[in-house]
Each structure stands twice: as structure tokens, then as C-alpha cells.
Amino acid sequence: MNQLNFNNRFVTELPGDETGLQQSRQTQGVCWAAVSPTPVQHPTLLAYSSEVLRLLNLSEEDAHSEEFLAAFCGNRLLPGMTAYASCYGGHQFGNWAGQLGDGRAIALGEVLNNEGERWELQLKGAGMTPYSRRADGRAVLRSSLREFLCSEAMHHLGIPGTRALSLIATGENVMRDMLYDGNPAFEPGAVVCRVAPSFTRFGHFEILAARGEHALLQRLIDFTIARDFPQIDRQSPDYFTIWFRLVCERTARLVVEWLRVGFVHGVMNTDNMSIIGLTLDYGPYGWVDNFDPGWTPNTTDAEWRRYSLAQQPPVARWNLERLADALATVAPSRTLLDEGLAHFDATLQTSLSTMLAGKFGLLEWKEEDAALTASVFELMQRAEVDMTEFFRALANVRQQSPDREMLRSAFYREPLYQSHSALFNAWLERYADRLALQQDTDEARRIRMNRVNPRFVLRNYLAQQAIDAATNGNMSLINRLMEAARRPYDDDIPAELTAKRPDWAINKPGCSMLSCSS
Ligand code: AMP
Numbered sequence: 151m152n153q154l155n156f157n158n159r160f161v162t163e164l165p166g167d168e169t170g171l172q173q174s175r176q177t178q179g180v181c182w183a184a185v186s187p188t189p190v191q192h193p194t195l196l197a198y199s200s201e202v203l204r205l206l207n208l209s210e211e212d213a214h215s216e217e218f219l220a221a222f223c224g225n226r227l228l229p230g231m232t233a234y235a236s237c238y239g240g241h242q243f244g245n246w247a248g249q250l251g252d253g254r255a256i257a258l259g260e261v262l263n264n265e266g267e268r269w270e271l272q273l274k275g276a277g278m279t280p281y282s283r284r285a286d287g288r289a290v291l292r293s294s295l296r297e298f299l300c301s302e303a304m305h306h307l308g309i310p311g312t313r314a315l316s317l318i319a320t321g322e323n324v325m326r327d328m329l330y331d332g333n334p335a336f337e338p339g340a341v342v343c344r345v346a347p348s349f350t351r352f353g354h355f356e357i358l359a360a361r362g363e364h365a366l367l368q369r370l371i372d373f374t375i376a377r378d379f380p381q382i383d384r385q386s387p388d389y390f391t392i393w394f395r396l397v398c399e400r401t402a403r404l405v406v407e408w409l410r411v412g413f414v415h416g417v418m419n420t421d422n423m424s425i426i427g428l429t430l431d432y433g434p435y436g437w438v439d440n441f442d443p444g445w446t447p448n449t450t451d452a453e454w455r456r457y458s459l460a461q462q463p464p465v466a467r468w469n470l471e472r473l474a475d476a477l478a479t480v481a482p483s484r485t486l487l488d489e490g491l492a493h494f495d496a497t498l499q500t501s502l503s504t505m506l507a508g509k510f511g512l513l514e515w516k517e518e519d520a521a522l523t524a525s526v527f528e529l530m531q532r533a534e535v536d537m538t539e540f541f542r543a544l545a546n547v548r549q550q551s552p553d554r555e556m557l558r559s560a561f562y563r564e565p566l567y568q569s570h571s572a573l574f575n576a577w578l579e580r581y582a583d584r585l586a587l588q589q590d591t592d593e594a595r596r597i598r599m600n601r602v603n604p605r606f607v608l609r610n611y612l613a614q615q616a617i618d619a620a621t622n623g624n625m626s627l628i629n630r631l632m633e634a635a636r637r638p639y640d641d642d643i644p645a646e647l648t649a650k651r652p653d654w655a656i657n658k659p660g661c662s663m664l665s666c667s668s
């Protein structure tokens with residue numbers, strides 16, 4: 151553990167409030183505040199990621215050491231660690247919310263590994279900070295477990311996101327009103343150690359612009375480019391434009407990746423948007439079961455569906471516009487920022503068509519493919535077809551003899567399968583005609599499609615079952631889910647981990663809809 155090589159640029163290169171006071175307050179003129187994690191009584195290691203251990207050059211033995219447990223539950227700072235909470239603001243559900251900040255996240259510093267990679271460590275749920283407002287700085291086991299599992303699942307799906315090193319039960323209870331119905335209850339608490347090259351959010355820039363702290367905003371921009379975008383030459387007169395363009399591009403690519411696997415983030419507020427294009431802050435996220443562009447897992451958003459599946463690209467753009475507003479206060483010109491936003495639109499279009507071509511096994515994207523693919527998504531929605539199951543089944547369809555029977559497993563309701571049979575047959579004919587235009591074999595197409603259409607996604611009901619088991623001290627489902635998550639494109643995932651959502655899960659809290667309570 152002592153070999154962790156800390157090099158904490160965020161705190162050494164940006165100004166902070168070093169009073170160490172924990173009390174909630176506005177912190178003007180700084181990017182961070184020094185804070186100590188609040189110790190916990192009876193920490194127990196519930197899970198860790200071997201892959202993330204290796205990223206940090208830690209061993210399995212380290213993971214089981216007393217030091218690891220103490221460090222990653224927040225009971226002890228290791229040599230080289232500096233604990234701090236960072237200051238950011240954000241637009242929440244379309245409205246400027248002012249200062250938010252790391253209210254329950256406490257960074258421990260940045261590790262340089264043997265490969266020269268920089269990995270920032272951050273505890274979530276480790277106690278109060280100046281940004282906790284009226285909340286407790288803690289996190290419950292159920293949301294921590296969801297974050298731990300999903301962080302690693304996304305990584306193995308090939309989607310950029312923050313990673314998770316460890317999940318530690320605190321042995322302390324936390325009071326939450328899970329359903330927001332006036333019935334608060336005690337729940338077990340937990341701390342996740344998240345790991346990422348950078349946890350900087352759009353909101354870090356927004357708060358400085360909102361406060362008129364322009365010199366500090368410029369400093370944060372320069373710092374971010376130097377640390378997180380080393381490929382950009384800061385001597386270039388266009389460095390600012392190049393940087394914002396890249397932020398727009400990564401954000402576009404990220405939301406397209408979410409669409410590819412049917413992931414809905416759930417709370418795309420600007421304070422949850424990563425400046426380097428990572429999936430960040432796993433709250434009431436979910437994977438769509440029966441395809442529905444308007445689906446959101448977040449109960450708080452049930453009325454407006456601002457952050458539903460298909461809204462993610464336009465919302466990402468809206469968020470970039472808010473970032474652009476903030477950057478415009480110091481940027482050489484607004485036009486340059488608008489060019490970045492236009493680059494978002496262009497990247498979105500090309501990434502979307504490349505992604506769809508891949509999902510449907512098309513070797514190249516033709517203009518007519520937009521109508522072909524859109525029409526089957528519409529059918530899937532009407533006939534309540536499971537998105538994940540559909541694309542794996544579609545890979546098995548034979549070009550010479552397309553058979554809708556192949557798709558049957560993707561339907562939730564037999565009557566809907568029957569009543570839509572003519573429409574699916576007609577669509578399959580069109581699809582087969584389209585496939586006939588390319589030099590390909592069924593087998594080659596199947597292999598390609600199965601590389602981009604996952605067999606395993608962390609369905610909401612599975613995560614909930616793992617939570618229920620873990621609450622009773624049984625970690626075996628978590629371990630099995632982690633195993634499946636490591637190879638999401640393989641055919642031979644155990645059937646019970648790929649089964650479509652069972653009917654009992656339709657209205658069960660945690661299985662289809664989640665509140666923000668965490
Ligand atoms: P989220 O909705 O999780 O993205 O959080 C929005 C803001 O609320 C962030 O500033 C969080 O740090 C803060 N927050 C959420 N839950 C808590 C909590 N239990 N204690 C302190 N701050 C919190």
C-alpha cells in the first residue's frame with residue numbers, strides 16, 4: 151500500500167480553502183476545500199475490483215489488508231494522500247442551482263501508476279464536507295452497490311466511465327426516505343472508492359463564471375487542459391477552441407455509446423457531466439428493457455422525462471451550451487464556442503450512424519438505412535420488445551431465409567408477438583434485402599453484431615436482487631454479476647443473468663423506477 155505514488159495536482163496547482171472546517175458554506179475564490187473523512191465504526195470490505203487494483207499496481211493481498219480497509223472507508227489517510235472536496239455548481243433539471251460541490255465525495259489525491267497514468271481516488275459517502283448543505287455526507291448500501299457494479303460493467307462494455315476500486319460497508323446506519331413518501335427508515339451505509347483520471351465536471355467551470363471569478367476560471371481551464379488534455383498544445387493560438395471542440399466530441403460519443411447499450415443515466419444535470427467525457431455519478435440510472443425512447447428510471451423525472459433514453463443527445467447538447475455560456479466569459483469569442491457546438495452535432499450524426507450500422511450488422515451506412523432502422527425501433531416500442539434480447543436474436547437471422555421466429559425470445563407478451571407478426575415479417579424482408587447488398591456471410595455478420603450488442607447488461611432487477619441478497623449478507627450474486635459484467639459480449643453467460651425482466655419486477659421499487667434517494 152505504501153507504494154502508492156501520490157502526485158496531487160488539483161490541490162497543488164489550484165487554490166483551496168485550507169481551514170479544514172466541515173460546516174456547510176459557500177466557498178468563494180477557490181476550487182476545493184480541505185476536509186477529513188469522518189471515521190466509521192465497523193468497516194467491512196464487501197467487494198473490490200481486481201482490474202482497478204492492478205491499475206493502481208496494488209495486489210490482491212493489499213486488498214485484504216487492514217490498511218486498505220482503513221484507507222478506503224475513510225478511517226485513515228495514507229502517506230501522500232490529501233483529502234479535499236471540490237467546489238462546483240450546476241444546472242439541475244434545467245435550472246441554475248448555484249453552488250453544489252462534493253457534498254459526500256472526498257478526494258484522496260492522484261496516484262501515478264507504473265505506466266505513468268494518473269488516477270484520482272475519491273471516496274463517496276465518507277462524511278460531511280462544506281458542500282453537504284443539509285444532508286449527511288453518507289451513502290446507503292443499495293446505491294453504493296449499484297454504483298460499484300455499474301462502474302465496472304460500463305468499463306467492460308467499452309464505455310468510458312469512472313471506475314470503482316472498492317465497496318465497504320460502514321457498519322453504521324443511515325436514515326433515508328427511499329420512496330419520498332414520508333416514511334424514512336434506517337438503512338446500512340457504505341463507502342465506494344471511485345477512480346478516474348479526472349472528476350472535473352461542467353459545473354466546476356459554471357460556478358466560477360456565475361461568481362464572476364474570471365481569473366480563476368481561466369486558471370481552471372489552463373489546468374484542465376494541461377492535466378487532462380495533454381495532447382493539446384497550449385502554445386497553439388487555437389488551444390481553447392481545440393479543447394472545447396474535443397469536450398463536445400467526447401460528450402457526443404459518450405451519449406451515443408449509452409444509446410448503443412440502452413443505458414439511461416437518469417440525472418444528466420451539468421454537475422454530473424464529466425469534462426473528459428466519462429459516465430459520472432451513478433444514481434437512478436437504468437437499462438431499458440422493452441424498448442421505449444421515453445423511458446426513464448428516475449421517478450423524480452417521471453413527469454417531464456427530461457432525461458429519458460432518447461433525450462440524452464439533446465440534453466447533452468443543452469448541457470454543453472451551458473458550459474459554453476460559462477466559458478464565454480473568458481473565451482476569445484463566442485463564435486468559436488458555437489463552432490464547438492456545431493462539431494457536437496456533426497459528431498453525433500456520424501457516431502449515431504456508425505453505431506446503428508454496427509448494431510444491425512451493416513458494413514457501411516447508406517442514407518436509406520435511417521428509415522430501415524427507425525421503423526424497427528418503432529415496431530419494438532409498439533410490440534414491447536426487449537432491446538438487448540432483440541439485437542442478439544437479430545444476429546442469428548439468416549439473410550436467405552429470415553424468420554421472425556428467431557426474434558420470439560425478445561417479446562415480453564405473446565399476444566403482441568402474434569399481433570405484430572405481419573409487420574415484423576415485412577420488416578425482416580426489407581432487412582434481408584438490405585443485407586443482400588453487401589459482401590458478407592451470416593456467420594461473419596453474427597460475429598460482428600455480437601461484438602457491439604451485449605448479451606449481458608446490468609438489468610435493473612438483477613442489481614436489485616444483488617442488493618437484497620447483500621443486505622442479508624450474501625455476496626454471491628454480486629460476484630456472479632461481476633463475472634458476467636467482465637465478458638458482456640460472450641454467448642455463454644448463465645441464463646438467469648440474461649433473462650428478460652420478470653413481470654414481478656415491473657412495479658417493484660429499484661427494479662424499474664428509482665428515486666434519487668441514495
Ligand atoms: P446528485 O444528485 O447525487 O448528483 O447530488 C447533487 C448534489 O447533492 C451534490 O452536490 C452532492 O454532493 C449532494 N448530495 C447528494 N446526496 C448527499 C448526501 N447524502 N450528503 C451530502 N451531499 C449530498
Ligand code: MG
Pocket residue numbers: 421422431
Ligand atoms: Mg452528482
